[in-house]
Structure formats: structure tokens, C-alpha cells
Amino acid sequence: MAKSKRFFTYLFLGIIAFVSIFPFAWMVISATNQSVDVTKGRLLPGSHLLENFRNLLETTDLQQSLLNSAKISITTTILALLIASLAGYGFEVFRSRTKDIVFNILLVSMMIPFAAMMVPLYRMFASISNTVPWLGIDTMASVILPTVTTAFLIFFFRQSTKMFPKELLEAGRIDGLSELGIFLRIYLPTMRTTYAAGAIITFMSSWNNYLWPLIVLQTPETKTMPLLISNLGSGYAPDYGMILIAIVIGTLPTALVFFLMQKQFVAGMTGSVK
Known part of the structure; x- marks a missing residue:
């Protein structure tokens, strides 16, 4: 009884943690992709992080x-x-x-x-x-x-x-x-x-x-x-x-x-x- 209660407690906390962390993880992963990949909902890291950062520096006065x-x-x-x-x-x-x-x-x-x-x-x-x-x-x-x-x-x-x-x-x-x-x-x-x-x-x-x-x-x-x-x-x-x-x-x-x-x-x- 105690083990099952502990299991459901950890399961509930794990779900809450996932819901809380997912937006931040998605934000960091999407920052490495192109705009078209972001709109498609791609959840895999890309290779455009430096390109996005360079475009940001050229487009805005970030500093x-x-x-x-x-x-x-x-x-x-x-x-x-x-x-x-x-x-x-x-x-x-x-x-x-x-x-x-x-x-x-x-x-x-x-x-x-x-x-x-x-x-x-x-x-x-x-x-x-x-x-x-x-x-x-x-x-x-x-x-x-x-x-x-x-x-x-x-x-x-x-x-x-x-x-x-x-x-x-x-x-x-x-x-x-x-x-x-x-x-x-x-x-x-x-x-x-x-x-x-x-x-x-x-x-x-x-x-x-x-x-x-x-x-x-x-x-x-x-x-x-x-x-x-x-x-x-x-x-x-x-x-x-x-x-x-x-x-x-x-x-x-x-x-x-x-x-x-x-x-x-x-x-x-x-x-x-x-």
C-alpha cells in the first residue's frame, strides 16, 4: 500500500515537472532551428544556433x-x-x-x-x-x-x-x-x-x-x-x-x-x- 502510494506520488510529481520544464526545453531546442522548423513543431536540436545568434546581432542592438x-x-x-x-x-x-x-x-x-x-x-x-x-x-x-x-x-x-x-x-x-x-x-x-x-x-x-x-x-x-x-x-x-x-x-x-x-x-x- 505504501509503495503504490509512493509510486503515484512520484508519478504525479514527474508529470508536474515535465509540464513545467517542457516549455523551457522547447524554447532552447527551437533556438537552434530555423524559423520554418519551429513552425513545423520540430522537437530535435538543429544546427542553426550560431546563425540565429548572428542574425540577432545584425538585426538588433542586443548589447x-x-x-x-x-x-x-x-x-x-x-x-x-x-x-x-x-x-x-x-x-x-x-x-x-x-x-x-x-x-x-x-x-x-x-x-x-x-x-x-x-x-x-x-x-x-x-x-x-x-x-x-x-x-x-x-x-x-x-x-x-x-x-x-x-x-x-x-x-x-x-x-x-x-x-x-x-x-x-x-x-x-x-x-x-x-x-x-x-x-x-x-x-x-x-x-x-x-x-x-x-x-x-x-x-x-x-x-x-x-x-x-x-x-x-x-x-x-x-x-x-x-x-x-x-x-x-x-x-x-x-x-x-x-x-x-x-x-x-x-x-x-x-x-x-x-x-x-x-x-x-x-x-x-x-x-x-x-
């Missing part, structure tokens, strides 16, 4: 798009972690009725879809394009600032701070540390798994961000990887082999970040404090 995505994602991640952790720390450590009301308003803002804020955001950035060009339309700042922190990330850090040993705060105050010193020298190193989880979530969200960059980034020099891939697929006769090699390249950074930090991610999401 610039990767650099733009990296700059936006890294900057957004660093600023978001700093701001959200400071806010989450403040909301939990210095609690009051007023702060709880403000926090509840932040949570309500999570219910507002981003599509509802696009028009006022665009008008705001367009209005300052002439006076402050580096903050206006078609700049990296216009992509970073609206996404630099979210109510979810603040909520995430506040909930994780509930697990933070309050005795460490008292010990820091007794030793004469300022609140900023406690945050930098005690809180930040102790909550590294939470920072790792927040970094993965923020980096992946920023790297894959499509809708807002599509609206505010209007020149080829500022395009990110999602916009480059979208442009490749919008042609009259898209080259699917070239598109898939671009998708593989665009997927590698997020996959690498996740696999390098997956243990910290799991610990951070489960509320572990070390």
Missing part, C-alpha cells in the same frame, strides 16, 4: 538592450530594497495608530491596477520633460521611479520584521547606537534572507517589465529586452529562431539570479531570520 535592462533592474532593486526595508522597519518597530492607518492605506493601493495610473503618470513625466530632461519621457528615471518600491514589498518587510528579535534592538540602544546605526549594523545583516527574497522578486519584476517601458521609452537607444523581443515578433514575417534565441538570452539573467539565491529566497519567504 544596448541588455545594458538598459541591467541598469534599470539593478538600480530599481537596490533602491526598492533600501526604501521598502526602511519603511517596513519603521512601521513595525515604531508602531502607532497613525502609522497603522497609513499602512492600511498602502495596502489598499495594491488593489489599484497599474493601467489606471498610466495616464496620470505619463502626463506627470511629460510635464517635467522640458524643465528636468533627465526625469522626463524616454529616460531610465521615468521607468525606475514609478516602480522603485511597492506596497507589497513594504508589507513583505514589515511582516518579516515581526520575526526580528526585539532584544537585539534593545541591546543596540543600550550600547549607544542610533536608530540608523541599529538598522545598518544589526537589522540589515540579520535580515539578509529577507533582502535576498526581496531582491529576487524585485529584479525579476523589473527585468520583465513591459507595459510601462513600452509607453515611456520611445527611442531605440533606450529599449529594454522585453521591448526588443516584442519588436522582433511584430514583423510581417518574424524569424522564430532568432526570436527564441533572444528569449533565451533575456531569460538567462533572471534564471541565474534565482538559482544562485534560491536557498535564501526560500528562507526569506518562510520568514526565517538568521
